[in-house]
Amino acid sequence: AQKVTQAQTEISVVEKEDVTLDCVYETRDTTYYLFWYKQPPSGELVFLIRRNSFDEQNEISGRYSWNFQKSTSSFNFTITASQVVDSAVYFCALSGTNTGNQFYFGTGTSLTVIP
Amino acid sequence: ETGVTQTPRHLVMGMTNKKSLKCEQHLGHNAMYWYKQSAKKPLELMFVYNFKEQTENNSVPSRFSPECPNSSHLFLHLHTLQPEDSALYLCASSPGAFYGYTFGSGTRLTVV
Numbered sequence A: 001a002q003k004v005t006q007a008q009t010e011i012s013v014v015e016k017e018d019v020t021l022d023c024v025y026e027t028r029d030t031t032y033y034l035f036w037y038k039q040p041p042s043g044e045l046v047f048l049i050r051r052n053s054f055d056e057q058n059e060i061s062g063r064y065s066w067n068f069q070k071s072t073s074s075f076n077f078t079i080t081a082s083q084v085v086d087s088a089v090y091f092c093a094l095s096g097t098n099t100g101n102q103f104y105f106g107t108g109t110s111l112t113v114i115p
Numbered sequence B: 001e002t003g004v005t006q007t008p009r010h011l012v013m014g015m016t017n018k019k020s021l022k023c024e025q026h027l028g029h030n031a032m033y034w035y036k037q038s039a040k041k042p043l044e045l046m047f048v049y050n051f052k053e054q055t056e057n058n059s060v061p062s063r064f065s066p067e068c069p070n071s072s073h074l075f076l077h078l079h080t081l082q083p084e085d086s087a088l089y090l091c092a093s094s095p096g097a098f099y100g101y102t103f104g105s106g107t108r109l110t111v112v
Helices: none
Strands: A003-005 A010-014 A019-021 A024-026 A032-039 A046-052 A059-061 A064-069 A074-079 A088-096 A109-114 B004-007 B010-013 B018-025 B031-037 B043-050 B053-057 B064-070 B073-079 B087-094 B107-111
Touching (some): A003 A088, A010 A019, A046 A064, A046 A074, B018 B031, B043 B073
Parallel strands (some): B010 B107
Antiparallel strands (some): A032 A046, A032 A088, A059 A064, A064 A074, B004 B018, B031 B043, B064 B073, B087 B107
8 A cells, every 4th residue: 555644734833943844655665756745825736856765865955855764664854944935735745666657645734934 | 838737727617517627738748637636635636647548537526527638638627516626626747657747736616
């Protein structure tokens, strides 16, 4: 079974605080990909990162960083020094060898950054 | 134009109306998708097309009828909808799920 869990439904932080969004996944595939998407109020889901199951290196892109840990089946996303423009809904997603051409999305975490 | 384009951006329709949502991509992707996003609910996969062939129908009511005339265009025909069908309808395309999706901006549908 493929499943993505984002336990945090809503998070509020004050601007400049760091915030971590959690993502836990389940899959029986040995080859799979994990993704994060951002959905601002405009509605379009914007791709942030793609990570394959064989690459456990953490990645940093500006204020964004991702921590992939296969041992705990987690792919967490940290925003450093949050800004108001980071306010959005963030989705974690999984695709695997046996998922066909489909993603499995988590339920999303709504982040509000308060100025 | 790059990316995935959805029209219209907003649509208000009565329960007896017939309307269509349009999605267009010129990214050369083979797969196209319709998702429904209702308030406070997860993204719901509705339909998947691979190389113009429907490969997934996620138990969607027949009042939603998809059409994929070619690999660049995807339509969602709507008829006799219910107020609970009001939602954001998102189209996406992909060269393969391992590569990620490219989403359109969505059509915000209100059924009155």
